[in-house]
Amino acid sequence: MVYELTRDQARRIVVRAQLLDADRPGDVVEVAEQLAVIKIDPTAVIAPCEHTTLWARIGWSYETGQLRKVVEQDRLLFEFDGTYRPMSMLPLMRPAMRRYPRYQREKDWLEANGAFRKDVIARLRAEGPMAADAIPDTARVVRESADGWYGPNQVPRMLEALSRQGVVAVSGRQGRRRVWDVAERVFPQDLPEYADADAERMLAERRLQAAGITKQNSPWSRVGEAGEPARIEGSKWKWRVDPEALSRVDDEIDGRVAILNPYDGMLFDRPRLRELFEFDYVLEQFKPKAQRVYGHFAHPILMGDRFVGLLDAQVDKKEEVLQVNAIHELLPFEPEEHDMVRAELDDLAEWLGVPVAGQR
Structure with a gap:
């Protein structure tokens, strides 16, 4: 059976798979188990990627020490090749x-x-x-x-x-x-052993779980024949969808604002961003300053299942503020949407322990 999906349904699947709807996860391990991979990157324009990735999902209750505890004491996560994994x-x-x-x-x-x-x-x-x-x-x-x-x-x-x-x-x-x-x-000694073929199949299933839905032959997800085949309205691509994600495909997304680190896993698959979200994200970190449009490390702003803007901001350590240079609106914000973005900025600043300064 090939599942027929609208783009709206496909976006909902992705957002829920990435734990970016209003139903927030409870802790670091829950996030890691769902996402499978959390990138580590020291670039701390606002905060390092591993911490902003977790904050964008968990919210105000996330503290950076929680990650260290589950990695170094509880051994529920481990570091491998520049990432944390369950x-x-x-x-x-x-x-x-x-x-x-x-x-x-x-x-x-x-x-x-x-x-x-x-x-x-x-x-x-x-x-x-x-x-x-x-x-x-x-x-x-x-x-x-x-x-x-x-x-x-x-x-x-x-x-x-x-x-x-x-x-x-x-x-x-x-x-x-x-x-x-x-x-x-470092590693527990009572972990199960799997044959090569079984391990590869289960890895593909975990990758698809994190993606929700992805192009069948995407090098960003490498899901192979995992899940079920799907077609998306208006797309010529061959897709694979996580069957577990289909149970809520018709439920509307409980929208919230999420400010994403440029290295967040949600953003890795740029072709999928363009195909499903009509979002052509270019990180301008390595562009000459004169060629930048949105700022050298602009954080995408997700609202519900749409990318609506880009945040150009950084923590000014000398002044001890979250300096907002610009909020670029990809789609004109309604007054209520302005309020939602401001509220998320305030939450981000509170988590960082600094006030917001600059354009809001």
């Missing part, structure tokens, strides 16, 4: 960890640095959690960084390779610095 995802990822690395260049580097690999593991096992700069670089072969992401020190590269193999893991953070340990002291 521990329920780890068993689904382990088959791919066992197959890592996929590319010959990485295989050759690891093979040439076999003794270095053993040194790093032995140091962590003997001395416990430590940052990368506390581990000696004994690499025999240096791999240059084509994009400038890595410096000459090979320890961070080795730690990340070992984490992708499931041998080491991020135990916690000291400020923004990652602290590493052997995986058996």
